[in-house]
Amino acid sequence: MRHILSILLENEAGALSRVVGLFSARGYNIDSLTVSTTEDATLSRMTIVTHGSDDVIEQITKQLNKLIEVVKVIDLNESEHIERELMLIKVRATGKDREEMKRMADIFRGRIIDVTEKTYTLELTGTSDKLNAFIEAVDRTVILETVRTGASGIGRGERILKI
Amino acid sequence: MQISGAEIVVRSLQEEGVEFVFGYPGGAVLEIYDAIFKQDAFKHVLVRHEQAAVHAADAYSRSSDKVGVALVTSGPGATNALTGIATAYLDSIPLVVISGQVGTPAIGLDAFQEVDMIGMSRPCVKHNFLVKDIAELASTIKKAFYIAKTGRPGPVVVDIPKDVQQTLAEFHWPDSVNIRSYTPVTRGHPGQIKKAVSLLAEAKRPFIYVGGGAVLGNAADEVRELVRSLGLPCTNTLMGLGAYPGTDPQFLGMLGMHGTYEANMAMQNCDVLIAIGARFDDRVISVPSKFTAVPKKIVHIDVDPSSIAKRVKVDIPIVGDVKLVLREMLDVLKATGAKPAAEPLAAWWRQIDAWRAPNSLRYATSNEIIKPQYVVETLFEVTGGNAIITSDVGQHQMWAAQYYKFDRPKQWLNSGGLGTMGVGLPYAMGAQLANPDAQVACITGEASIQMNIQELSTCHQYHIPVKLVNLNNRYLGMVRQWQEIFYGNRYSESYMDALPDFVKLAEAYGHVGFKVEKPSDVEPVLREAFGPKLKERLVFLDFLTDQSENVYPMVGNGKGLDEMDLPPHMRDAQAAESERDYGNLC
Numbered sequence: 001m002r003h004i005l006s007i008l009l010e011n012e013a014g015a016l017s018r019v020v021g022l023f024s025a026r027g028y029n030i031d032s033l034t035v036s037t038t039e040d041a042t043l044s045r046m047t048i049v050t051h052g053s054d055d056v057i058e059q060i061t062k063q064l065n066k067l068i069e070v071v072k073v074i075d076l077n078e079s080e081h082i083e084r085e086l087m088l089i090k091v092r093a094t095g096k097d098r099e100e101m102k103r104m105a106d107i108f109r110g111r112i113i114d115v116t117e118k119t120y121t122l123e124l125t126g127t128s129d130k131l132n133a134f135i136e137a138v139d140r141t142v143i144l145e146t147v148r149t150g151a152s153g154i155g156r157g158e159r160i161l162k163i
Numbered sequence: 164m165q166i167s168g169a170e171i172v173v174r175s176l177q178e179e180g181v182e183f184v185f186g187y188p189g190g191a192v193l194e195i196y197d198a199i200f201k202q203d204a205f206k207h208v209l210v211r212h213e214q215a216a217v218h219a220a221d222a223y224s225r226s227s228d229k230v231g232v233a234l235v236t237s238g239p240g241a242t243n244a245l246t247g248i249a250t251a252y253l254d255s256i257p258l259v260v261i262s263g264q265v266g267t268p269a270i271g272l273d274a275f276q277e278v279d280m281i282g283m284s285r286p287c288v289k290h291n292f293l294v295k296d297i298a299e300l301a302s303t304i305k306k307a308f309y310i311a312k313t314g315r316p317g318p319v320v321v322d323i324p325k326d327v328q329q330t331l332a333e334f335h336w337p338d339s340v341n342i343r344s345y346t347p348v349t350r351g352h353p354g355q356i357k358k359a360v361s362l363l364a365e366a367k368r369p370f371i372y373v374g375g376g377a378v379l380g381n382a383a384d385e386v387r388e389l390v391r392s393l394g395l396p397c398t399n400t401l402m403g404l405g406a407y408p409g410t411d412p413q414f415l416g417m418l419g420m421h422g423t424y425e426a427n428m429a430m431q432n433c434d435v436l437i438a439i440g441a442r443f444d445d446r447v448i449s450v451p452s453k454f455t456a457v458p459k460k461i462v463h464i465d466v467d468p469s470s471i472a473k474r475v476k477v478d479i480p481i482v483g484d485v486k487l488v489l490r491e492m493l494d495v496l497k498a499t500g501a502k503p504a505a506e507p508l509a510a511w512w513r514q515i516d517a518w519r520a521p522n523s524l525r526y527a528t529s530n531e532i533i534k535p536q537y538v539v540e541t542l543f544e545v546t547g548g549n550a551i552i553t554s555d556v557g558q559h560q561m562w563a564a565q566y567y568k569f570d571r572p573k574q575w576l577n578s579g580g581l582g583t584m585g586v587g588l589p590y591a592m593g594a595q596l597a598n599p600d601a602q603v604a605c606i607t608g609e610a611s612i613q614m615n616i617q618e619l620s621t622c623h624q625y626h627i628p629v630k631l632v633n634l635n636n637r638y639l640g641m642v643r644q645w646q647e648i649f650y651g652n653r654y655s656e657s658y659m660d661a662l663p664d665f666v667k668l669a670e671a672y673g674h675v676g677f678k679v680e681k682p683s684d685v686e687p688v689l690r691e692a693f694g695p696k697l698k699e700r701l702v703f704l705d706f707l708t709d710q711s712e713n714v715y716p717m718v719g720n721g722k723g724l725d726e727m728d729l730p731p732h733m734r735d736a737q738a739a740e741s742e743r744d745y746g747n748l749c
Contacts, residue, residue, distance in 0.1 A: 010344055014281060014293070025286045055472070062469035068290040068310060071344040163343065 002031070003057050004076040004083060004153040006161050007046040010069040011037050018067050019046065028052065028060050032085075032128070032150025043071065043163070047152045049128070071163055080156040086123065087131045088113075090145040093120040097142055108134045119144065127151070165331040168297050169194035172261065172323065175304040177204040178336045181232050183223060183596055184208070185216040189236025190276055191263025194328035208596070208625055211617035213240050215589035217247020218615070221256050221318075222586075222593025225576045226551055228381075230312050231256075231593065236263045238276030241322075242283070246583060248318045249287035253580025254402060255379055257316035259307045260284075266326040267295055280322045289317030297330040302337050309340040314347025315467040316379055348466065351483030351491060359437070359462040359479050360495045363393070366435035366460075367507035368514075371395050372418070375402025375579065376440015376465060376485050378572040382406070385489035386439060392493070393502050396515055398426040400441050401564055402579040409568030410548065415515065416524070419447040420718045421561040424523035424733070425515055427716070427724040431457055432514075438463045440485045443475045444580075451475050453723030464488050521733050523716050524565055533682050535559060535634040535708040538689075539566035542604060542632060545689040550574075550602040553590035555611030556582045558640035561714045563606040585614025591629040592622060602630070602693060609635040609705075610659050619672035622701045630692050631703045633665060636710045644713045648728070649720070669703035676703040 009015050016035060023030050028050060035046040050060060057075065064073045076083070093101045098120075105112055105122050108130070114121035124134055128151050135143070155161065166174070172195050176184065185208045188196045199207050210216040213235045220231030235244045241262045251258045265274040281293045290310050292303045300323070307319040363369060377386050383406050390397045390413055397407045398418040407414055416423030418430050430436070430448070436459050441447070448454040451474050463470075463477040464485050471480040481488050496502070526536045539562050542550070552567050553576040554560040560577055569575045576594055578586045591605040612633055622629065634640075642657040666676030675697060679688050685706065692702040715730035 014285075017282070018285060021285050059469065059473060066467070066469055068342065068345050 001053075001057075002049065002051045004081065004151060005048045005050060005061065005064070006074050006076055006153055007048065007064060007070060008038075008072040008161055008163065009044050009046060009067075010071065011042050011044045012069055015044065015069040016046075018069060019048075019064065022063055022067065023050075023060075026059075026063060028056065032148075034150045034152050045161075047150070049151050072161060074155070074161055076153045076155060079159055081153050081159075082156060083127050083151045083153045084125050085128050085131055085151045086125050086149045087134070088121060088123055088147045089134070089143065090119055090121045091138065092118060092142040092144060094118050097139075101138070101142070104134070104138055108137075110134070164333070166334055167194065167198065168300055168323065168328040168330050168332065169198040171297070171300050171332065171334050172304065172328070173198040173202050174334050175301050175336065176232060177202070179230070179304070179308050181205045182229070184232045184234050185210055185219040185223070185593070186234030187213050187216055187236065187240060189238075189240050189263065191237035191265060191325050192234060192240075192328075194325065195234065195261070195263070195323075207234075208592075208621065210589070210621050212615065213243035214247050214585065215592075215615050215618045215621070217244045217258070217260060218250065218583075218586045218589035219593035219596075220260075221247060221251040221258055222553065222576050222590035223597045224251075224256050224258055225590070226573050226594040227597040229597070230308055231258050233258070233260045235260065236276065237265055237280070238278050240276075241278055241280040245284060245287065248284055248320065250578050250581045250583040250586060251318040252287045252289070254375060254578065255316050256318065257311040258318035259304075259311055260318060260320045262320060262322050263328070264293070264322045264324040267324045268326070270324065280320065284320045287318075288320050289315075291320035291322065293322045293324075294327055295324065297327050297332040300327065300332070301335055305337050306340055306342065310342075310345065314345075315470075348482050349484045349487055351464065351481040351488035353491070355479055355481045356488060356491050357495055359481060360492055360499065360501050362435055362460055362462060362479060363437065364501035364503060366503045368432060368434040368511045369393075369395050369437070369503050369508070370429050370433035370435070371397040371407075371437050371439065372400070372430065372441055373397060373403045373406045373439045374400040374441025377403055377406040378440075380440055380466065380485040381572075382440065382486040382489055383572045385486055385493060388493055389489060389496075392496070394508065395503075396429055396512070398422070398430065400447055400579075401577065403441065404564060404575045405569035405572040408570040410570055415519070417564055418724075420449070421565065421714050421716065422718075423565075424521070424716055424727060424729065425518040427718065427727060428518045429515055431724040434459050436461045438465075438477070439489065440465060442470045442473065445474075448475065449718050449724055450721060453726075456723065523730060523733060525730060525732055526712075527731070529709070530682055532709045533679065533685060533706050535562050535636070535706070535712055536566050537682065538632060538634060538685055538706050538708065539563055539606065541686050541689055542606070543567045545686065545693050546602055546604065550604045551576065551594045551598060553577065553587050553594060553603070553605045555587035555605075555607045555614075556584045557608050557611060557642075558636075558644060558712075558714050559606050559608045559611070559634040561641075562634070565714075567606075584611040587611055588615050588618045588622075588629075588631065591631070592618060592627050595627050595629050596625075604630045604632055606632045606634065608640060609633055609637065609662055609665070610639045616668070619669065619674060619701070623673040626699065628699050628701055631701070633703065633705045634708050635662070635665070635705050636708045636712070637662065638710055641714070647713070648717075665703055665705040669701070674701040674703055676705065678705045678707070680707045
């Protein structure tokens, strides 16, 4: 099953490689990984999307907690949460595709952020599923390039990951 | 007053109370060696290979309550240290390894003797540090010791670039360590402990399974009190030997791949299992599904939450320091008077005694050829069971574990997790330096000993009078045994040809050597080696042993604990035994 893990870790050189090394050494999956500093410059927040049985997810969480630089780990799937991913997608936009692409962007609440005679570059945010749905919805042959950030997640309401 | 980074390293080690540093100099640590030259608070032991430095420091930790320290240079010094670091990591041994690194401006430029020590050691350390800022050097070393010895212990690497060693700074030794992201648990959850006690009180076939965590956690007294006060049967893992006394009648012997028949059968057929600082690894329980085929309730006490429910689901996990958790369990037991009912427990003991009766460690004795088991048994007699025993890896390791009865923790040093051949001699060195008054013997084989034989030179330089018991069967014995059983007697590359004359070799290094070929000579030679005349000398005892001897019992690949290959005298009985239903008996 797909899980979204939120990890608060010390913003130190090498901390990221410890997390990534742990996943590869123990054969865990990383579907996506995002990381950046938080409002507290000494801390980084990482979101890892992974999948595995409950036992595997339990081991991943425990192993992450064992890393000295990891401050806290939560599995967002354990309660209500919000997930967002950003995708930039460059598409061929000529002839009747130009209007169609504009319409599709509107339907998916995307924005066109760069325009040339032949291309649009769209910005879309949403759950990973929504971004997948967009890719499914448009004609594959017009897609020139995609770049995705991977999901970021946060708990709903009063559920806060902080030290 | 400002001092150099190298002097800060030395001062920090002094502050930590370090007694020995095991190391080898080189370009990137010359500054530190210069600082060592100018001090006499700790002693440096110059090994002959960096791997041995780490093993010796590891053994120093294993056989004492202190943290061993190794010092190596960058590049090949660092890579040579890695096997030692991984060995300590797999057995959770506290250790601080200081490695030199090329100067910070040169990092990443493929400089001479540059390797990414942090990157290479990352998967086999508890933590590692690259110190780029002189202001953080002392506090980092303090943190390294703290991390190494707290929680589940492990090796910590501190990589120090040469320019940092040369930079001048004030020395500030922090009073305490506070790492907000690292707060190891100590006390177990009281509710879980109460549940464990009630489960134990309801047990009909209880069993206590004790691992290396009880040795590392200094919980031997508590283990003994628990086992004795309730009259329970008990086993130790390879790493746990000595945590419960090996000569005690409530001890069923080691369990696992080469465990005794009674320990493995009790493990398989118990109804309540208390696991103490053990991790249900593949060499202990073999296949998890076969182990859980007989339903049992499991209490698992461990300081590391990730050890719990890793291979086997447990009913009552208790995360905490094993000593504190057991102490609290004993208090609850005392307060409530809870204990397993007498009659089912007596029936369980009758079953265990029946399993014990054929003696699965019995072997065919001989007047013609030296049986390796006989050498270990005689060593036990000659040393009064008091020696610190180290071993290498292979058949001799298992015979040492089976036939030398360890009555106290930290008396038995071996590479259980990584299975590193070549640890025996450097382990003996580290153990002897940590315990100068103890008799230290290394049980080894002619293959393993050659993996770090150069340390005979170190032993000579520092007058380390360890005794080497070489069970020389001219084979990689355990490899040969597997080839015999699983590979149709095709002994591919397992014969040790062109062996040196070990007696002459020992003499060439300045030691004493004996070659022993007759069973009748085993005891007199051991008595001489461990006698007063040779007390101050390293003695190399080369026993030519039976080449065809196998280690039994043996749980083969993919087999359950109750599907052991038994020694010849038990094989016929096994067929009849397998007809019986233990569930009904107990």
